[in-house]
Amino acid sequence: xxxxxxxxxxxxxxxxxxxxxxxxxxxxxxxxxxxxxxxxxxxxxxxxxxxxxxxxxxxxxxxxxxxxxxxxxxxxxxxxxxxxxxxxxxxxxxxxxxxxxxxxxxxxxxxxxxxxxxxxxxxxxxxxxxxxxxxxxxxxxxxxxxxxxxxxxxxxxxxxxxxxxxxxxxxxxxxxxxxxxxxxxxxxxxxxxxxxxxxxxxxxxxxxxxxxxxxxxxxxxxxxxxxxxxxxxxxxxxxxxxxxxxxxxx
Amino acid sequence: xxxxxxxxxxxxxxxxxxxxxxxxxxxxxxxxxxxxxxxxxxxxxxxxxxxxxxxxxxxxxxxxxxxxxxxxxxxxxxxxxxxxxxxxxxxxxxxxxxxxxxxxxxxxxxxxxxxxxxxxxxxxxxxxxxxxxxxxxxxxxxxxxxxxxxxxxxxxxxxxxxxxxxxxxxxxxxxxxxxxxxxxxxxxxxxxxxxxxxxxxxxxxxxxxxxxxxxxxxxxxxxxxxxxxxxxxxxxxxxxxxxxxxxxxxxxxxxxxxxxxxxxxxxxxxxxxxxxxxxxxxxxxxxxxxxxxxxxxxxxxxxxxxxxxxxxxxxxxxxxxxxxxxxxxxxxxxxxxxxxxxxxxxxxxxxxxxxxxxxxxxx
Numbered sequence: 140x141x142x143x144x145x146x147x148x149x150x151x152x153x154x155x156x157x158x159x160x161x162x163x164x165x166x167x168x169x170x171x172x173x174x175x176x177x178x179x180x181x182x183x184x185x186x187x188x189x190x191x192x193x194x195x196x197x198x199x200x201x202x203x204x205x206x207x208x209x210x211x212x213x214x215x216x217x218x219x220x221x222x223x224x225x226x227x228x229x230x231x232x233x234x235x236x237x238x239x240x241x242x243x244x245x246x247x248x249x250x251x252x253x254x255x256x257x258x259x260x261x262x263x264x265x266x267x268x269x270x271x272x273x274x275x276x277x278x279x280x281x282x283x284x285x286x287x288x289x290x291x292x293x294x295x296x297x298x299x300x301x302x303x304x305x306x307x308x309x310x311x312x313x314x315x316x317x318x319x320x321x322x323x324x325x326x327x328x329x330x331x332x333x334x335x336x337x338x339x340x341x342x343x344x345x346x347x348x349x350x351x352x353x354x355x356x357x358x359x360x361x362x363x364x365x366x367x368x369x370x371x372x373x374x375x376x377x378x379x380x381x382x383x384x385x386x387x388x389x
Numbered sequence: 390x391x392x393x394x395x396x397x398x399x400x401x402x403x404x405x406x407x408x409x410x411x412x413x414x415x416x417x418x419x420x421x422x423x424x425x426x427x428x429x430x431x432x433x434x435x436x437x438x439x440x441x442x443x444x445x446x447x448x449x450x451x452x453x454x455x456x457x458x459x460x461x462x463x464x465x466x467x468x469x470x471x472x473x474x475x476x477x478x479x480x481x482x483x484x485x486x487x488x489x490x491x492x493x494x495x496x497x498x499x500x501x502x503x504x505x506x507x508x509x510x511x512x513x514x515x516x517x518x519x520x521x522x523x524x525x526x527x528x529x530x531x532x533x534x535x536x537x538x539x540x541x542x543x544x545x546x547x548x549x550x551x552x553x554x555x556x557x558x559x560x561x562x563x564x565x566x567x568x569x570x571x572x573x574x575x576x577x578x579x580x581x582x583x584x585x586x587x588x589x590x591x592x593x594x595x596x597x598x599x600x601x602x603x604x605x606x607x608x609x610x611x612x613x614x615x616x617x618x619x620x621x622x623x624x625x626x627x628x629x630x631x632x633x634x635x636x637x638x639x640x641x642x643x644x645x646x647x648x649x650x651x652x653x654x655x656x657x658x659x660x661x662x663x664x665x666x667x668x669x670x671x672x673x674x675x676x677x678x679x680x681x682x683x684x685x686x687x688x689x690x691x692x693x694x695x696x697x698x699x700x701x702x703x704x705x706x707x708x709x710x711x712x713x714x715x716x717x718x719x720x721x722x723x724x725x726x727x728x729x730x731x732x733x734x735x736x737x738x739x740x741x742x743x744x745x746x747x748x749x750x751x752x
Binding site: 192195197198218221222223224225226228229230232236238239240241245248249250252253254279 | 391392395396398399400662665666667668669670671672673675746747
C-alpha cells in the first residue's frame, strides 16, 4: 500500500505550439504523502497554478503521469476524472467556492446529495465548531465576511473526507491573523485526517506551518526546505478530527 | 431538486418573471383553445347532436349542403341502419322586435335527427318550429310569430332545444312538409310544376343523414361522406380552425424561445459557480437535472395559474363571446407547454455541459 496520495512523474505542460509555444511546466515530479502539508511558492505566472490544476485532475498534462490515490488520472476522460475529484480531492480556492443561494449548512448538504461517505453529523458539528462557524449555519455566503467565507470553504473541502486537499491562495483575501489561523487549521486538519495537502501561495510567512516548501520558477520546481515536522500542533484543538479516523481506505 | 428549489427560493424575483411569462403564454394558449373550440361548436354543434356517422349529398354539390338538391325518396335507397332526410335554407327570422339570421332545417319528426325540446314542446301544427336556445338570449321566446325573409308564411316557436347551431347560425327545426311551402322560391317552383303538368313531388331535400352507414353501394348521383368531412367542408370552418391552431402552435414556439433565452442568461451568469461545482466533482448531469427540475417547477406553476385564470375569466365572459373550454384539450396544451419549456432549458444544459471547470478555477 502506497503512502503517496499524489504522485506526479515527469509531468510537463505546454500551451500553444510553434513560435507561440509556452512551456508552463517543465519536467516536474512531485510526491505528496498522507498527512503531509507542502507549500508551493513562486511569482505569479511561474506555473504553480498549472501544477495545482493538473494535480487535481482539472486538466491533463502534455506529458508524464499523474496518480491520485493510486488511480492514473492521466488516462481517464473528464467524466471519470470528475468522479475521482469528487471521491478524493478537496479544493479551496482563492475566491470562495461557495454557492451563493445555499446556506452554510446547505453547502455541506449538497455534497451529501452527490456523494456518500461524507462526515457524520457529530463529526460535522465538531468541524464547524473547530472552524468557529457553527453559528453561521443558517447564513448565506453574502452575509459572511471574507474570513468566514474562507473557513466555510475549508469546511466544505474537508467535509467530503478528501485524501488530497488542494488550496490555491487560500489566504489571499485575509489579514495576517486570519491567514495564520486558516493555515493552522489546514495543517491540523490535514494531519488528523491523514490527507495530503498542497498549498499554493505567494505569502512566504505561511510556510512556517508546512512540512516542505517548494519554489516554482519558470516552470521548474525546486525543493526549498524540508522541515520534517514543522510546527507542533496545539493540543485539544483538533479533537473532532479523530472521531472519523481514516475512512478512505487507500 | 435540492439545488433547483433553493435557488428559486433565494431568487424569487427573477424566477417569478420567468413564471409570469409562462403564465401569460399559457393563459393565451388556453384562451385561444377555448375560442377555437367555441367557434368550432358554433359551426358544428347541430351536426354533432345528430350523432350521425355520415351524410349523403349530391356529387355535383362539392360537399356543400346548400348546393345539394335531391328527392327525398332517395332516403329509401341508401344502405344504412337509420336514415333521415334534411332540407336546409338560410333566412332571416323577425319576431317584431329582433331579427336574426337562422338556418331553417326541414325534417321528418319520426326520424332520428328530430331534436328533443329542452323547453316547451315539439312541433305538431303547421308552421311550428323548435328553435335553438341561443335565440332566447337574442330576445326570442316561445309563442313568438316569426316573419320570414323570402316567404309570406309565418312560423311559431313552440319550444327550444340546446346545441342547435349550424355554421354560426341558430337552427329552427320544422316539419319537412311545411318546409316546402316556406323555402324561398317555393311559389315559383309550384307554378313551374303546374305548367309542366306534374303532380306534387315527394319533396326535395338537401341531404340524407345516416347512422350505421354501409356506403358500399352509393345511389347514383350521390356522394357519401363522414360527418367529420362534412363539417370540415362547412364554409370557413377549416380556415378558421387552422388559423387558431396555427396561433397556438406559434405560441408554443414562442414560449420555448423565451424560456430558452431567460434560462440561458441565468445560466451564463452562473458559469463560474457551475465551474467551481464541477471542479469539486459534481457532475454535469446533476447540474443539468437541477436546471431541468427548475424549469419544470416554473412551467407547472405558470401553466396552473394560467389555467386557473382562464377558467376564472370564462366565468365572467358575456355569452356573445364564443368560448367553450375543452378541458381534455387544455390539459394536452398545458402538458405541451411544459414540455417545450423544458426543451428551451436544453440550451442551458448544453452550456453547463460545455463549462470547463479549469477556467472557473483559474479565472
